Amino acid sequence: DSGVTQxxxxxxxxxxxxxxxxxxxxxxxxxxxxxQQSLDQGLQFLxxxxxxxxxxxxxxxxxxxxxxxxxxxxxxxxxxxxxxxxALYFCASSxxxxxxxxxxxxxxxxxx
Amino acid sequence: xxxxxxxxxMTATEGAIVQINCTYQTSGFNGLFWYQQxxxxxxxxxxxxxxDGLEEKGRFSSFLSRSKGYSYLLLKELQMKDSAxxxxxxxxxxxxxxxxxxxxxxxxxxx
Numbered sequence: 001d002s003g004v005t006q007x008x009x010x011x012x013x014x015x016x017x018x019x020x021x022x023x024x025x026x027x028x029x030x031x032x033x034x035x036q037q038s039l040d041q042g043l044q045f046l047x048x049x050x051x052x053x054x055x056x057x058x059x060x061x062x063x064x065x066x067x068x069x070x071x072x073x074x075x076x077x078x079x080x081x082x083x084x085x086x087a088l089y090f091c092a093s094s095x096x097x098x099x100x101x102x103x104x105x106x107x108x109x110x111x112x
Numbered sequence: 113x114x115x116x117x118x119x120x121x122m123t124a125t126e127g128a129i130v131q132i133n134c135t136y137q138t139s140g141f142n143g144l145f146w147y148q149q150x151x152x153x154x155x156x157x158x159x160x161x162x163x164d165g166l167e168e169k170g171r172f173s174s175f176l177s178r179s180k181g182y183s184y185l186l187l188k189e190l191q192m193k194d195s196a197x198x199x200x201x202x203x204x205x206x207x208x209x210x211x212x213x214x215x216x217x218x219x220x221x222x223x
Binding site for chain 2: 002033035041042043045048055056058088090092100101102103104105106108
């Protein structure tokens with residue numbers, strides 16, 4: 001157990017809908033990262049937050065948004081869902097700049 | 113841009129040694145990480161190099177040459193459970209500290 005908690009574990013929804021994925025980082029970790037992993041694909045970096053502020057943005061679609069709250073948990077919002085958004089969404093957290101990131105178990109999103 | 117390359121697939125025999133290579137071209141390098149990922153599961157941290165040289169951790173070792181933009185992960189005494197994808201990730205040193213992952217190498221360990 002990495003200490004990073006993601007909910008829900010599985011999510012099935014229809015095209016056009018909106019979903020929210022939640023991540024609780026390890027205790028003491030200030031950085032949260034979101035990644036998307038489609039079937040048999042690599043990890044695609046979406047966005048990073050540090051202590052509530054957005055720090056880096058990857059190839060995140062405009063239909064996607066995220067935020068980190070004062071208690072450091074983070075949410076990834078996906079809207080106007082398309083079939084191609086079906087993927088595993090991972091959250092990871094790290095203490096700071098020079099340490100490894102630990103991954104949650106992921107949320108498997110299926111858009112039908 | 114950032115570019116990280118790894119072989120797509122490798123096969124090795126139980127008990128053997130395998131070396132998985134990773135080459136990278138990035139700006140603002142601040143460390144290289146190796147992760148193991150079993151299918152459908154979360155990546156788990158294996159090793160970290162920020163300075164040139166070899167880091168050893170049990171059956172796993174990782175090497176880094178920053179001047180060559182090159183790293184490798186060495187797995188010794190392979191076990192069946194080592195069948196997984198191995199991800200090389202570069203941490204970038206910029207305002208937005210983030211990890212950029214390579215495509216991963218799928219390792220199959222055969223009996």
